Amino acid sequence: MDVEIAARQLEALGNVTRLEVYRALVRAGPDGLAVGQLQARFGIAGSTLSHHLKRLLERGLISQERQATSLICRANYKAMDGLIGFLADECCADGAGATRGSPRVRSLASAP
Amino acid sequence: MDVEIAARQLEALGNVTRLEVYRALVRAGPDGLAVGQLQARFGIAGSTLSHHLKRLLERGLISQERQATSLICRANYKAMDGLIGFLADECCADGAGATRGSPRVRSLASAP
DNA sequence: ATCCTATTTCGATGGATGTCGAAATAGCAG
DNA sequence: CTGCTATTTCGACATCCATCGAAATAGGAT
Numbered sequence: 001m002d003v004e005i006a007a008r009q010l011e012a013l014g015n016v017t018r019l020e021v022y023r024a025l026v027r028a029g030p031d032g033l034a035v036g037q038l039q040a041r042f043g044i045a046g047s048t049l050s051h052h053l054k055r056l057l058e059r060g061l062i063s064q065e066r067q068a069t070s071l072i073c074r075a076n077y078k079a080m081d082g083l084i085g086f087l088a089d090e091c092c093a094d095g096a097g098a099t100r101g102s103p104r105v106r107s108l109a110s111a112p
Numbered sequence: 113m114d115v116e117i118a119a120r121q122l123e124a125l126g127n128v129t130r131l132e133v134y135r136a137l138v139r140a141g142p143d144g145l146a147v148g149q150l151q152a153r154f155g156i157a158g159s160t161l162s163h164h165l166k167r168l169l170e171r172g173l174i175s176q177e178r179q180a181t182s183l184i185c186r187a188n189y190k191a192m193d194g195l196i197g198f199l200a201d202e203c204c205a206d207g208a209g210a211t212r213g214s215p216r217v218r219s220l221a222s223a224p
Numbered sequence: 225a226t227c228c229t230a231t232t233t234c235g236a237t238g239g240a241t242g243t244c245g246a247a248a249t250a251g252c253a254g
Numbered sequence: 255c256t257g258c259t260a261t262t263t264c265g266a267c268a269t270c271c272a273t274c275g276a277a278a279t280a281g282g283a284t
Contacts, residue, residue: 003128003131003132003135004128006131007125007126007127007128007130007131008126009126010122010123010125010126010131011122011123011126011127012126013119013122013126014119014120014121014122014123014124014125014126015119015123016115016116016119019115019118019119019122020115023115023202080199083199084196084199084200087192087195087196087199088196090135
């Protein structure tokens with residue numbers, strides 16, 4: 001995973017509203033949630049929500065699918081897994097119990 | 113982990129410069145790196161680096177310790193572990209292989 | 225065709241960010 | 255005390271961000 005991509009995804013999740021939206025989508029599972037449902041749940045302006053969803057979408061963290069007039073949003077688990085992998089492997093070296101276990105870590109930890 | 117804290121930490125890592133600095137500190141291990149070493153490595157203005165370090169510090173992602181005239185910076189592994197835990201447990205429910213395995217996940221995934 | 229619901233785009237606004245150079249501070253060495 | 259090195263604070267600037275309401279668009283129902 002490229003550091004720039006990781007940073008952009010982290011930035012997308014680094015806003016309370018977006019993080020809560022994203023979490024709601026993850027918890028919703030494969031069925032996802034429609035934009036309107038999210039809007040009702042969080043009580044923010046539709047335009048604001050649309051703006052945040054666009055951000056999550058263009059960073060690859062969610063996907064969308066039209067279903068009649070509604071737009072269903074779903075979390076992209078693969079992206080999250082990749083991001084967690086980046087943090088665990090590239091960043092969480094020999095410190096506290098980060099147990100993702102790519103052996104790459106140790107060699108990097110002793111690099112210049 | 114509170115969603116607001118997680119968002120603030122994610123935001124702190126959501127910038128290429130800061131993420132690279134943070135990664136360098138993790139890789140440096142328990143010895144850490146002095147501010148000046150980081151500055152030399154990344155070639156940015158001292159004031160800019162100081163600004164970024166302050167951000168990482170106030171979000172609890174790094175710690176600093178004076179050593180004569182130098183300021184040694186170290187990654188706070190516990191914080192990173194907590195953040196990864198948040199992402200894995202609170203966000204990465206039953207999707208692709210997120211293997212952090214707190215049983216909390218499943219019950220949340222079926223919450224309203 | 226017309227209406228209705230769902231969502232996005234537009235324009236605006238206040239505030240935060242990233243960056244720099246210059247000046248100020250902190251701590252050690254003579 | 256004076257000078258030297260390391261780091262922070264200050265002021266400035268351009269850019270991006272979060273938010274809103276209003277208007278525009280998309281798609282189905284009557």
